[in-house]
Amino acid sequence: MDYSTILTLCGFSFVAGFIDAIIGGGGLIQTPAMLFTLPQYPVPTLIGTTKIPSxxxxxMGAFQYSRRVAVAGRFIGPMMAIAFGASWLGSWTLSRVPNNFMKPLALVILVSVFIYTLTRKDFGQLAHHVISARRQRWRMWVMGAVIGFYDGFFGPGTGSFLVLGFIALIGFDFLKASAHAKLVNAATNLASVLFFINKGGLLYHVALPMAVANLSGAFLGARLAILKGNHFIRVFFLLVIAATILRFGWDLYTTY
Incomplete structure (x- = not known):
């Protein structure tokens, strides 16, 4: 593999890390880049390789946010642990059951999310309803289980679903929701990395340079999100959801 190919993939990984740190959705860039650039390798090998830079x-995004945004420390740790286990279970299930039915379902959900967020100008702009600590705990833990499994079993849109859940169910604003989403996403990514490492066959000579690029993009993305605040993140959220809808819609169109 020549250096120009690795540099190209690092460029895509940088952009993916930048976008993912703000609102999630970096996989829309990084994963197709791997599949199109290295078609000679098996798809599971490429998917597993992308999990390392992710x-x-x-x-990096979780670290940057946690330094500047207050985190629900009592509940986020158990939520990350639950999401880790659920993601591993999702990856294990994927190795035995096809996930083709997930794309149409995810497309319907994302279209609904896009319309709702677009029409509700105040959505995620300020922290709103206060719920009891007990309800917050259980809602976060159920979110960790459901979205963690989804990430391991299917994946695309995980960061956006986490942000949506933290806003709609817990009452966070966009900035705080993004901070918590990165922590949970780090746990689900770690589970996937360990699962694929156990399977073997990853392209470490590609994954490690991409990891540096993704980390650098995440550093800048998180800093920009913290600097610009909720309105900026909301716009990015809508753009990423729209891109995900177009991606799923095109995939379904070409498939059927």
Whole structure:
């Protein structure tokens, strides 16, 4: 593999890390880039390889946010642990059951999310309803289980679903929701990385340079999100959801 190919993939990984740190959705860029650039390798090998830079970017984003945004420390740790286990279970299930039915379902959900967010100008702009600690705990833990499994079993849109859940169910604003989403996403990415490492066959000579690029993009993306605040993140959220809808819609169109 020549250096120009690795540099190209690092460029895509940088952009993916930048976008993912703000609102999630970096996989829309990084994964297709791997599949199109290295078609000679098996798809599971390429998907597993992308999880390493994704983990690096998630950890950097989580670190940047946690330094500047208050985190629900009592509940986020158990939520991350639950999401980790659920993601591993999702990856294990994927190795035995096809996930083709997930794309149409995810497309319907994302269209609904896009319309709702677009029409509700105040959505995620300010922290709203206050719920009891007990309800917050259980809602976060159920979110960790459901979205963690989804990430391991299917994946695309995970960061956006986490942000949506933290806003709609917990009452966070976009900035705080993004901070918590990166922590949970780091846990699900770690589970996927360990699962694929156990399977073997990853392209470490590609994954490690991409990890540096993704981490660098995540550093800038998180800093920009913190600097610009909720309105900026909301716009990015809508753009990423729209791109995900177009991607799923095109995939379904070409398939059927």
């Amino acid at each position: 983990l690096a970017g998630s950890l």
